[in-house]
Amino acid sequence: MTDRKKAPLSLDLDNKWSYLKTHGDDAWQEFPSYLETIVPRALSVLDEWGWNITWFLVGKDAEITDHHDILRSISDAGHEIGNHSFLHEPWLHQYTQPQLIDDLGRAHDAIGAATGQTAVGFRGPGFSLSADTLEVLESLGYKYDATTFPNALNPIGRFYYLRTSNLSDEEKERRSALFGTMKDARRSNRPYEWSLANGNSMVEIPVTTMPLFRVPIHFSYLLFLGGKSQVLAKLYWKMALTMCRIAGTVPSLLLHPLDFLGQDDEPDLAFFPGMNIESSKKLDLINQFLAMWDGQYETTPLGPYVDQLTGLKTKEPDLMKA
Numbered sequence: 001m002t003d004r005k006k007a008p009l010s011l012d013l014d015n016k017w018s019y020l021k022t023h024g025d026d027a028w029q030e031f032p033s034y035l036e037t038i039v040p041r042a043l044s045v046l047d048e049w050g051w052n053i054t055w056f057l058v059g060k061d062a063e064i065t066d067h068h069d070i071l072r073s074i075s076d077a078g079h080e081i082g083n084h085s086f087l088h089e090p091w092l093h094q095y096t097q098p099q100l101i102d103d104l105g106r107a108h109d110a111i112g113a114a115t116g117q118t119a120v121g122f123r124g125p126g127f128s129l130s131a132d133t134l135e136v137l138e139s140l141g142y143k144y145d146a147t148t149f150p151n152a153l154n155p156i157g158r159f160y161y162l163r164t165s166n167l168s169d170e171e172k173e174r175r176s177a178l179f180g181t182m183k184d185a186r187r188s189n190r191p192y193e194w195s196l197a198n199g200n201s202m203v204e205i206p207v208t209t210m211p212l213f214r215v216p217i218h219f220s221y222l223l224f225l226g227g228k229s230q231v232l233a234k235l236y237w238k239m240a241l242t243m244c245r246i247a248g249t250v251p252s253l254l255l256h257p258l259d260f261l262g263q264d265d266e267p268d269l270a271f272f273p274g275m276n277i278e279s280s281k282k283l284d285l286i287n288q289f290l291a292m293w294d295g296q297y298e299t300t301p302l303g304p305y306v307d308q309l310t311g312l313k314t315k316e317p318d319l320m321k322a
Helices: 016-023 026-030 035-049 059-063 065-076 097-115 131-139 154-164 169-174 219-228 230-247 279-294 302-307
Strands: 005-012 054-057 080-083 192-195 201-204 253-255 297-300
Touching (some): 054 059, 080 097, 131 201, 219 230, 219 279, 297 302
C-alpha cells in the first residue's frame, strides 16, 4: 500500500533480572539474562518484515561487558537505540533529581559505550515519569520521551501485579503508583510537547491505547488475550486499528521480550501474563498481529517519526515531582 502512514514501533528490552526484581524474587541479584536468546530472535522477526524500530535498553545490561556484542548487534542492524533507565525501577518517579541525574546519566553513557549510538529518546520503566525526569533528559540532549500510557486499566493492572508478587508491604508501598493512575488515563493519546521550566520543550509520544475506551492495544496485551482465545485477540486488534483510523490517531506501539519468548524458554517467568504459551505459538501469533499492522502502517523508529512532527500542542508537565 502506498498511502500507509508512518507509525512508530519500539521494543523495551527488559531483561530477565528486571522481571524477577519487579516481582520480588531475590534471584534478580545475580542478573540472570536471556539477551542471547531474545535479541537474535527479535532481530530475525524484524528483518523478515524489513523494519527498523527503536529499542530501549537498560543501562545495567549495557554496563556488563559480556552483553556488548549482542547489544551492538542491534545498532549494527540499523535500529535506533533509546534509554530505559539504569536500574529499571518502576518507581523512578520517586527519585530525587540527584538520583535521576546519576541513574539516567549512567544509563546514557553505558548504552552509548555498548552500542556505539547516542540515545536521544527515553521510556520510563513501568511507565514512570516525573517533571524532574524530563528536566534531566533535556539536560542530556534528549529530544523525546515515550513514557506516558493513557490506560484506563492501570489500577487493575497494578492490583493484579501486587497481588501475585512476592513483595513485602514496604516494597508494595513503593510501587503504589505503578503503571500510572486514572489521571494518567485521561492524558492525550496523541503526540504533544512538554513545556519545561527553562523555556525549552520536549516531545512526548504516548504509548497508544484504544481511542475512546482507553484500554491497552500493545502486543503483550494482545498475546495475553491470544492465550485465552486467538479469535478474540484478532477481533480486538482489528477493532483497535479501526478505532485508531476513525479517530485519526497514528498508533505508537511497543513490544517486550516476552512477546518472543514462551514458557519453554523461561519457566522462571511463568508468573507473567501470557507466559503460558509455547514460543512457537507465540511467534506465530505475533507475526499475525504484525501482518495486520503492516497492512495499514509503514513502520518507523521513534526518532525519525518525531523529526517529521509539526504543530504539536504544548502542555505543562503536571507530573509527580521527585
